[in-house]
Each structure stands twice: as structure tokens, then as C-alpha cells.
Amino acid sequence: MYEGQRDILSNQTYNLDQLAFASDRIKDAQHTMTAMKAANKELKGMMKTVRIEDIDSMQDEMMDLMDVSNEIQETLGRSYNVPDDIDEEELMGELDALEADMDFESNSVPSYLQPDKETDLDSELNLPAAPSGHAAVLANRQQEDELGLPTVPHASIRT
Template sequence: MKRVFGAKKNTEPPPSIQDASDRINKRGDSVEDKIKKLDVELCKYREQIKKTRPGPAQEAVKARAMRVLKQKKMYEGQRDMLYNQTFNLDQVSFAAEGLKDAQQTMTALKSANKELKGMMKTVKLQDIDNMQDEMMDLMDVSSEIQETLGRSYNIPDGLDEDDLMGELDALEADMGNETETDGMPSYLQPDKETDFDNELNFPSVPIGGTGAPSGRVQAEDEFGLPAVPRASLRG
């Protein structure tokens, strides 16, 4: 079959925008190098024209300089054309990148939209409102419980300024009736020291020494202690 119809040739993929831009930039750099070399030659011819006198020699140098200048202008035209092509490719590349970014953005938005729809199915606004109402009720009940537990017992209410002044006058009268010593009321004076020995009436300790009864002298050993009586030994 290959002999009849021939084998299918492997076609290369078309170059991308970046490949084409790189190739054109490479050509532009090559042309730019040629222009720089021609500039160097023109500078040399300029120095020669300044040094030579007007005449056939100077005219010959000018002719060579004119030829180099024409080549430079031609290369500059090619360089400008290549730069224009690069500019067009950059614009196309920028537009393509913008479309890719827009496509990715749309894909991300679609995915996020799908996720949000799934999440909204599990979260209902009515449930949130009901939960907030229940929380408010619980907070009110908690406040009432705290107020009830903090209630004071047997504290008279309805006291006014007249009651306060009457109480202060009564305290002042009571303090005036107390016996004062050194400018202090009796209830602020320190307690007097009490002689507990006289109150308890303990018997006094005898001063005289205690020892053996009078008329009997007890023997002592070599250490000054009462001697132990020895039992009599019978033979």
C-alpha cells in the first residue's frame, strides 16, 4: 500500500508565537551587529577624509564611505522591519495570553459557583435567624438567673437622707455618754492586765530546802548520792 499511495510524511507542528519571535529577534541582533561594524568603518573614513587634502584621493575615500553608508541604511531598513514584526508578534502573544487568563478565570469562577451552590444548600437563612433568637433568649434567662442569685437578704429598703442623719445623731449621743480616757471612748480603750496568780490563789512554794527528816542523817556515796543500804550477810 505504501508503494501505491506512498507513505504519509510526518508533518512538523507549526511554530509557536514565541518561537517565531525568538527567531526574528535573533535575525535583528545579527543585523544590528553588521550596522555597528559599518559604523566603525565610517568613523575610519571620516578620519581619513579629514587628513587628506581635497583631490582624487579624498574623492576615492568619500566614494568608499558612501558605499558603506548605503549598506548601513539598507541594514537599518531591515532592522526596522524585523522590529515591526517582533512588535506585531508581541501584540498577538499578549492577546493570546489574555485569552488564556480569561479562560482560566472562567473555569475557576464556574468551579467556585458550583461549590457555593452546594454550600448554600446546607446553610439556610431561617435556621440562622432561629439560632440567633434562641441565643438571645438564653442570654436573657442567664441574666435573670444571675440577678436572682445576687439578690440580698433582709436588707431594708426605703432609707433616705433623714434616716441617715438620725442614725448619725444617735451614734454621736451614744459616744458622748461613754467615759473617755485620754480622749478615747471606753470601748476603744485596751483591756487592763489581770493578775491571774492572785485570782487563782496558788499556794506559795516553800523557800527552805527539802531533804531527809531532822534527826536522821542519810549516808551518801562517793558521787554525793544517797547510799543504798547493804543487806547483812550471815555466815
């Protein structure tokens, strides 16, 4: 008997919960419809101020401005000394020849640094030979102490 009453009360509670849930869904639908109506009204008001023709004309104007900007950039980037009829194959041939010349010269002294046999400037000017690196190293070693620090001149030592 208690179990039967408990089942009846459980079913009644379930039915009331279902009705409350359905009522809440309808209220939510009403709020949604009210919000949609307000948004629709506001969108219609905004659409009256925005015309597709204005948007198209603004887009066209922006495209024209971009074209002018690109033309300005091309004009500013123009090179003055490069002719229009450059043969790229000829340029590539010259580049290859220069690279081959550089490879050949890398094994020896470049031609522009080799002394000219007719005018040897060192013999004409009677210049002394350049000091070798070995003498400079010895001079530096004499000025360093056993820790590799520069030595203090004897004249500056106080007693």
C-alpha cells in the same frame, strides 16, 4: 539599510509580544470563568443546605439562652440583706459623718480604744506596765558583736 531592517524586526517582535500577551490574558479569563462557574455551582449546592429560616430560628434560640443566662447571673448576684428602698443621699450623709468622725479621731486616740473611766481594766487587774521599746533595743545590742551579728553564748564555745 541595516537600521531599517532592525526597526522592522523590532516592530515585528513587539507585535508578536503583544499577541502573546493578549493570548495569555484570554487564557487567564477562561480559567477565571471556569473557576467562577465551579464556585457558583458549589455555592448553589451549599445554599440548598442552609436556609435563612434555620438561621433566624437559631439566632432567636441563642438570644433566649443569653437571656436565661443573664437572669441566672442576676439571681446569683442578688444580695440578701440590702433592702430595695435604700436612700442613697441618706447613706452618703452617714458616710460623710463617719469620715468626719475618723478625721477628728485621727488626731487623738479613737473612742473605742480610750479607757473607760468607770472600769479601768489595768487598775482592776493590777497588770504591769508594758515594756518600752528602749529596753528591748538595749537587750538586743548586748547580744550582738561589733559587726552587728548575734554573739555566741560563752557556754557553747569549745576550747
